[in-house]
Amino acid sequence: MKLRSLIAAVFAASVAMGATAATAEEKTEFKVAWSIYVGWMPWGYLADSGIMDKWADKYGIDVEIVQINDYVESINLYTAGQFDGVSATNMDTLSIPAGGGVDTTALIVGDFSNGNDAIILKGEGALADLKGKPVNLVELSVSHYLLARGLDSVGLTEADLDKVINTSDADMIAAYGTSDVQAVVTWNPLVSTIMEQPGANKLFDSSDIPGEIIDMMVVNTETLADNPNFGKALVGAWYEVMALMEAGDEAALTAMAEASGTDLAGYKAQLASTEMFWKPADAVAFVESAELPTTMVNVAEFLFDKGILGEGAPSADFVGVAYPDGSTTGDPANVKLHYDTSFMKMAADGAL
């Protein structure tokens, strides 16, 4: 009896402690998670090359960069409080951490997908021919969003399809090889692999909706407020690598290519369909543009429509998003996602 209650107490304490490990207060050790995607490969490189350590030392802190094999799991871990920051898209940031009540700041806006996500049909046809066909994709992902936007552009909705079949991205290429599959929506490097197969027909891709699928580094708002040095170190390290990449540093690009399982040429091809913000000033201009609020409202509506904006969300405006000029979309009393350009501005001004 005693032993059991002791075990219960230990269990509860360990769960709770693990859970509260990454809450805000001044601290010197930080953990950031990332997963493989063309625009996030710099995170792996800046950890391996020592650039992150250099910047962390400069600000007297310690930043550990951890690669997580499963993208959604990495965001879930961040939301659960195991990490101080994570690489994520604007859409998933809004639905998972922000929708889950974890106040999150978009610290670095790294790129937007400009062709990296695509709707691919087996054989001849156009977007309107998807009517009545099954479509394989990772449901509720940016692929799903792209499909919704694509169908919208030809006056169709998801109800006009035969059905959407949730298919793991790990098995997408094998799935495409089977006769059951007629159309898929997926992202790079899968898109380029599938397009190599005869008869693969790209109907619509993210370059048709530029600037809507945004890849970012998001961090816990409270942690950032209490530890501005954490933000400065991340941003400083990031733009040092960006400068290397823009200059075409072969060693850096080759390392990233190999880490993503391709070669230099393959990685460059993927970068071509990614609108990287090499310079912090470009990212700042993008975040401060008038299009971003429109995009976020679109995304929020999509998430609400699919019922994934959080339990009991009464409308698409349930979660508020704040922009650098102080304006908000959604519920201003429940702002859980902040676009903050102040750190990227410091990088642009050379103040780091």
Added chain:
Amino acid sequence: MRWINRKPGRPLGWILLLLPFLAVLAAYTIASDIRRAENPRDKLLPAPAAIVETAQRVLTQPDKRSGKILFWSDTAISLQRLAIGVGIAALIGLLIGMAIGLLPYVRSTLAGFVGVLSMVPPLAILPILFIIFGLGEVSKIALIAVGITPFLIRDMSLRVLEIPSEMMVKAQTLGATSFVIALRVALPQILPRLIQSVRLSLGPAWLFLIAAEAIASDAGLGYRIFLVRRYLAMDIILTYVVWITLLAFLIDYGLKTLGERAFPWFGKGGL
């Protein structure tokens, strides 16, 4: 009295039975309280009350698009896949297992092959299974069957070989043919053991079912869990996990009862 001879009375027995469950529930509640004190909308460990609320909603509210209550349609499709998959595996396991156990020619041919085959991890050759069985219903049933059949074949053949040779000899002296021996000597002793083996393989069968539904699907218990994981809806996931646990327990209990009722000669001790 020595501790090994002390037994709890009936009421105390019940309390002791419930104790670990209550301890886990209490630990969960405490951990959930601590997390929600910090973030009232924490998704990882929702309050037990919130889970009950979600469960009620999931169990009764029809889906907007299809008009079906997804919980029940998911359950129906998953149980159907499980039943067909396990059924096929049990049938093949019984037939080939008996053949291997009884006929030395078949044993020489297949025993080694099945032994090797049972070591192949089915999840590792998924792409091949996709090409053979497609991505539809068949592939999910096939994954379950492929996953547990080798185990059942091996187990059945070993059980046949365990039948005392005196029995075989006696049946032969009474003039039984190979076929009659299979039907009248081996089968009655193997069927109850088949139920035992199926019970043991239900754990892996559920695993393969959920894996199959996670990979490519548009309905099912595993599909729903992996879908809502995308927005960390642990309240829904936990509802489904409790349900799957309950289903698995009930199926196991049902098979145990079936074994006892259908094969009384086998005795309770064996099950």
